[in-house]
Amino acid sequence: MRGEEGSDPFAEVNAPEFLARLVKGGAESQKAFGQLVRVTHDRFLAFVRRSLSSSDECQEVVQEMYLAVHKGLSKFEGKSKLTTWMYSLAHYKICDKLAEKDRAHQELTESNEAVLITGDYSDSFDPVTPWDASADHVLARSSVESLIVEAVKALPPLAREIYQLRDVDGLSGEDAAAVLEMPPVNVRVQLHRARKFIVRYVQEKMKDKSVQRGASRS
Amino acid sequence: MKDLFYVLYYPCDQIRDFAYDYLEGKLGLMTGLRFRQHLKGCPECQDYIRLYEMAADPKQFANENPIPPEFIDHTLKFLQEKGIVGEE
Structure with missing residues (x-):
């Protein structure tokens, strides 16, 4: 049986003193951000790749998420855990990417009609790279x-x-x-x-x- | 008679709906007793609960395709170029 709360695999980066280092500025913040990436990267990449099939897209989404974390840190009030907030950002980035793909799919469908008429495949999309x-x-x-x-x-x-x-x-x-x-x-x-x-x-x-x-x- | 049967013994569907609370340890005393009583005599529900437990266990994903180390290197390099992460 399992309880409602499990142990926090990100306890190290969810500690208030770690957040203080992140927002301190200068070399200390850069060092702390590197640590944040090393501790959380693979978990977030795994989270993203279950929603997106291309490894390039997953990498892009994770990088964008870290950019958003850096940009939003000064406004982060610490009402939730740092990693819970990061999951929210990852969730939004996944939604954005899926919406973008949906639009691309619609455009592809429309352009396919043109391809069928012209026979020109030069602008066709690359097939999605399957995760290795x-x-x-x-x-x-x-x-x-x-x-x-x-x-x-x-x-x-x-x-x-x-x-x-x-x-x-x-x-x-x-x-x-x-x-x-x-x-x-x-x-x-x-x-x-x-x-x-x-x-x-x-x-x-x-x-x-x-x-x-x-x-x-x- | 049927009502009494359902009071004493939960049907399989209901047992399976209790799976969530069972895993969370939130079945009440009497419900828990009836739940376990049903499981003792029902191999189908035993299998179901075993699979449900497996589905709720993150260990299934421990061996999921490992992430190649170059991915984190790419991300760190990307963030270094933006001045967010310092050079090692």
């Missing part, structure tokens, strides 16, 4: 674990973000609600639905696999 997964790594995962990871990718965007914030990154219900600007009770309901979806997804896939195994034996 080494074969050894994929093989090392147990099948249920990899099905869960697969199911998370199939969740609707909001449910996926809630699931990530709560179950993957370990934010409390209140912090996740603050990041997404929704009542904690909605986070709870959506999280339960997301987990139910994942369980159903895994069960269905396992059933399919056992049916396939049965068919190959007969």
